[in-house]
Amino acid sequence: MFTSLWRSALIALLATASVPAWATQRCVVDDDQRELCLAAPAQRIIALSPGATEWVYDAGAGERLVGAVSFSDYPPQANQLPRVGSYQRLDLEALLALQPDLVVAWRSGNPRSQVDTLIRLGVPVYFAEPGDFAGISATVHRLATLAGTEAIGHPRAAAFADEVAALRERYRTATPVTLFYQVWDDPLMTVNDTHFISEAVRLCGGINLFGALPRLTPKLDLEAVLAADPQVIVSGGMGEDDHRWVDAWRRFPSLQAVQAGHLFFVAPSTLQRPSLRLLLGTRALCDHLDQVRSDG
Structure with a gap:
């Protein structure tokens, strides 16, 4: 099994090796307090929870998704994505065969040992765990940065934060x-x-x-x-x-x-x-x- 895992990982790394040297590096800090840097905008993204699937679409990068886990049902087009297991048990063979250049993991929901295997194989992983409204906005903002869809994702994240602030003020008293x-x-x-x-x-x-x-x-x-x-x-x-x-x-x-x-x-x-x-x-x-x- 792991021989094929390493082979798939090598293919993914070779695919990213052709990125032009002038490409702007994109760095964010995820919810595991890890800095993640990509040499170029992510083009092949896999989401490891239904929520993560929505975050990628929210960030304007839905067309970059090449895989998701079961029950990823929104937006409707997410139902057509290839499945890589469930959020509780990943199919690493299927995941690596899709050659992702970014995996969005659920920090407390995905099996950490499996996600750590992806990291050891060189797959870029962003750990997400937005626990409040500010965290949701930040997650969408960061994923837009990693995908190069800032023109879509950043305004959406900001609009969400603004509307939350408006509700807070409206119901303050x-x-x-x-x-x-x-x-x-x-x-x-x-x-x-x-x-x-x-x-x-x-x-x-x-x-x-x-x-x-x-x-x-x-x-x-x-x-x-x-x-x-x-x-x-x-x-x-x-x-x-x-x-x-x-x-x-x-x-x-x-x-x-x-x-x-x-x-x-x-x-x-x-x-x-x-x-x-x-x-x-x-x-x-x-x-x-x-x-x-x-x-x-």
Whole structure:
């Protein structure tokens, strides 16, 4: 196996050896605090998570993608990309056969040993882990730099940051609304205040009732939610129009969120995936909390 891995890696290195000497070097620091420099704009990019696939498209470099992992489903054309395994288990043979000159890895989600193998074979790897809105903007900005698509990616990253700042200012003095966000159903799970979903909640003037818990995605007992009695319950689901999780709360009529009809669904790909589309989910969340305020 590794003989063929080395052969594929050698092919990739020889392909980049023909880059003209005058090409401008492109350097960024990734989310693993590693400096990554490319001698020329990346032309053959592989993304190792669905989120990474979106970041590359957000950066204006979608046409440079030659491979992705399973469940990379947005934008729609991403469904046509060759697959190199899943984010949890990479197919290194398939990946190296595509001769990438840049791999975008998910820092905490991909198997580190496999990604380290790519690095040892000389494949340029950018580790991404945007944990907040600023990190998403920075990721898109850096990938645009590596791909030479600054004219597209940099304005998009800046516009995203500007719109986030506008939302923060708009809701700075909004009446607080207590909220439970359900990220999973079995086991029942939420997010704490270090998660980007909680940043979206705060942007809209919401209070995450479980934000102080130590784990990023803590498990909860049903009784904890009933005792907290949130004004609002927000959930995604197993699909983009799957309301079953949020509708299931109707069986607890004692909850004020149920009594007031403040049970809301937000498509998970717009609020649980850290791409520029997070702004869409945040706006939807803000609209829901505005409804709660208007209902009194």
